[in-house]
Amino acid sequence: MNEDGGSYEEKRLVCHSILEQRENRHIKLVAHVTRGCESGHVCLKFHRREKHVLELQQGSGLTEAPEDACADSTEPPYITLITAALKPTRCPIVGRYSVVSSLADRRLRRQQLAIEGESQEGRPAAADECVAGDFDSVQVGCGAAQDTMEFKSACASTVYTCHGSWRDGSLGLLVAAPVARSSSHPRALCFMYTHRPDNGECGRVGRRGLSLLCVDRTPPPT
Secondary structure, three states: OOOOOOOOOOEEEEEEEEEEEEOOOEEEEEEEEEEOOEEEEEEEEEEEEEOOEEEEEEOOOOEOOHHHOOOOOOOOOEEEEEOOOOOOOOOOOOEEEEEEEEEEEOOOOEEEEEEEEOOOOOOOOOOOOOOOOOOOEEEEOOOOOOOEEEEEOOOOEEEEEEEEEEEEOOEEEEEEEEOOOOOOOOOOEEEEEEEOOOOOOOOOOOOOEEEEEEEOOOOOOO
């Protein structure tokens, strides 16, 4: 479906050759693509992150010769792919956190939270006005199943269910879906996080730092 939501574009991909494959976790291949009156070869890299989560890196353009499809050494951006039947999983970064600073950018559809954990359940004083996306605390994995992430403010709460996580060096990534959403909101979101190694369980005495970023990793409009 195109971005306007009113039309569909059909693409036909046929695998031409497999260039790399590692233990069903990574595959790099050249595919022949037919899109309307246009056709050519494209480089595709698939990374299996969780049972229900894949990430795709797709070459920026089509080439006539298959051997040229993966010749570009530039790393394409990641596109996160999820199955239609997501199942809850245990959230990483379990703990209670209070927001110490935040930066919302609706144009880029992302929000960065620099948050610091608290051992007590005290909350800052309620703001006089409610601001969309202006949360004062976050609870991750604090329910019995440890599979939800709740962003709280003095006005409302937003709850996400965790559906898979993985690490890329010091960077952690998490796929989560809102428990309640309107039809215009994304079905699932990708969160990136970094934190100090002294992370603790819910209620554990101590303080720990966490930087959390919600980022759009969906396919760009074509």
